[in-house]
Every structure is written in structure tokens, then in C-alpha cells.
Amino acid sequence: xxxxxxxxxxxxxxxxxxxxxxxxxxxxxxxxxxxxxxxxxxxxxxxxxxxxxxxxxxxxxxxxxxxxxxxxxxxxxxxxxxxxxxxxxxxxxxxxxxxxxxxxxxxxxxxxxxxxxxxxxxxxxxxxxxxxxxxxxxx
Amino acid sequence: xxxxxxxxxxxxxxxxxxxxxxxxxxxxxxxxxxxxxxxxxxxxxxxxxxxxxxxxxxxxxxxxxxxxxxxxxxxxxxxxxxxxxxxxxxxxxxxxxxxxxxxxxxxxxxxxxx
Numbered sequence: 001x002x003x004x005x006x007x008x009x010x011x012x013x014x015x016x017x018x019x020x021x022x023x024x025x026x027x028x029x030x031x032x033x034x035x036x037x038x039x040x041x042x043x044x045x046x047x048x049x050x051x052x053x054x055x056x057x058x059x060x061x062x063x064x065x066x067x068x069x070x071x072x073x074x075x076x077x078x079x080x081x082x083x084x085x086x087x088x089x090x091x092x093x094x095x096x097x098x099x100x101x102x103x104x105x106x107x108x109x110x111x112x113x114x115x116x117x118x119x120x121x122x123x124x125x126x127x128x129x130x131x132x133x134x135x136x137x138x139x
Numbered sequence: 140x141x142x143x144x145x146x147x148x149x150x151x152x153x154x155x156x157x158x159x160x161x162x163x164x165x166x167x168x169x170x171x172x173x174x175x176x177x178x179x180x181x182x183x184x185x186x187x188x189x190x191x192x193x194x195x196x197x198x199x200x201x202x203x204x205x206x207x208x209x210x211x212x213x214x215x216x217x218x219x220x221x222x223x224x225x226x227x228x229x230x231x232x233x234x235x236x237x238x239x240x241x242x243x244x245x246x247x248x249x250x251x252x253x
Binding site for chain 2: 086107109110112113
């Protein structure tokens with residue numbers, strides 16, 4: 001095959017690889033788990049998102065996931081499913097500490113929060129050590 | 140003195156969170172049901188003495204539930220969390236724990252203190 005032809009072919013492949021990744025729409029709800037004892041993201045932390053039904057007050061499971069190397073878990077919920085209501089994020093923190101060979105004071109952490117305006121974005125970090133944790137509404 | 144104490148602080152105001160309702164529960168490991176042990180209300184210092192007796196505080200899994208939503212409501216404010224539950228566990232008997240809750244309308248933190 002001629003060099004010219006090879007160059008042409010290479011041009012085809014490169015332009016295909018230039019396709020931007022079609023990331024889906026970003027979840028309106030996000031989290032970020034941080035191990036503040038070590039100053040690193042809390043990776044491989046299992047978590048689950050629930051919404052509370054009304055009027056039964058029963059918790060319905062929406063998503064389960066696990067944090068990535070950056071302590072995040074994209075795709076928690078879609079815009080369509082994100083309606084007003086009371087939600088709960090449950091983090092399997094004791095499993096996490098055990099997986100790195102440590103005991104912990106809290107068997108899990110549950111954060112219950114109220115979404116009154118689902119048009120906004122909500123970022124709910126969890127900063128944790130073996131004997132403490134904190135959370136806040138971030139951005 | 141109760142071997143379990145708490146202290147609720149309104150860090151937005153830099154003051155104790157007074158008159159906040161709270162309850163202590165113990166998990167029955169067989170039935171997985173939470174049994175309520177005590178209900179109380181924080182005093183002017185944000186504390187709630189007498190949560191549990193020495194004899195009653197056996198190793199296990201406990202939950203302190205703070206009625207934070209009601210508290211902010213009583214101050215005429217909205218808040219992000221309808222309540223806060225802190226679940227903790229211990230295996231060795233004869234331990235004491237101090238579990239503060241530092242709170243604003245959009246954040247909270249807790250730790251094992253002394």
C-alpha cells in the first residue's frame with residue numbers, strides 16, 4: 001500500500017477517535033466521600049440512595065453504587081426521577097474501614113435530606129474518619 | 140452520670156441548640172428492630188443529662204436521633220435535613236461516649252469526643 005494511501009487511512013481512524021465521549025446528562029444529585037484521616041478520597045465505598053414514599057413513609061431504593069477512585073459515584077439519579085421529597089443516602093462506612101483493616105465507631109452513615117426544589121443541583125459530600133463524620137450541602 | 144452524653148451546638152449562631160428533642164434507641168440484633176430507650180430535650184447548654192444508666196449501657200448498636208427539622212422550624216427557619224440519626228456500635232463493656240452534634244441549616248458533623 002502506498003504511503004499516501006496509508007496516510008489517508010490513518011486520517012480516517014484519527015477522526016473517528018476524535019468523537020467526544022457521549023457522557024449522559026449529569027445527575028442532579030452527587031456525592032463525594034473523603035477519608036479525612038488519610039487525606040484521600042474514600043474509594044470503593046458502597047452506597048445506596050432511597051426516596052421516602054408518601055404517605056406510607058416507606059423507603060424505596062432508587063440506586064446502589066460504589067465510589068470510584070476519586071470518591072465519587074456518578075449517575076445517582078436522573079433528572080426525571082428526581083422529584084421533590086425526602087431522600088436518604090446510606091454509606092457502608094464500616095465495610096470501607098474494615099476493607100482497609102480498621103475498626104470504626106459507626107456501622108454505617110445515613111444522611112436524610114429534603115429536596116423541595118428538584119430543579120437545583122445538590123452535592124452532598126461525606127467527610128469521614130474512623131471516629132467522626134461531617135456532611136453539608138455543597139456545590 | 141450517664142455513660143453516654145451528647146452536646147448539640149448551633150454553629151451558625153455560635154450557641155448551644157436548646158430545646159431540641161432527641162431519642163436514644165438500641166438495635167435488637169435478633170429482630171433488627173430499634174427499641175426506643177429514652178426521649179429527652181436539650182437544656183440551655185445544649186445537653187441532655189441522664190440518657191442511659193451505667194447498667195443499661197450494654198455493648199451493642201445504638202442510635203441517637205436528633206429532631207433537627209423541628210428545631211429549625213421552632214426558630215422559623217427551613218433546613219436541609221428533617222432529622223439527624225447517628226448510629227454507633229461498641230463491643231467492650233464499661234465504656235463512656237460523648238457524641239456531640241454540630242449543626243447549621245445546611246450541614247452537620249459529629250465525632251466521638253470526651
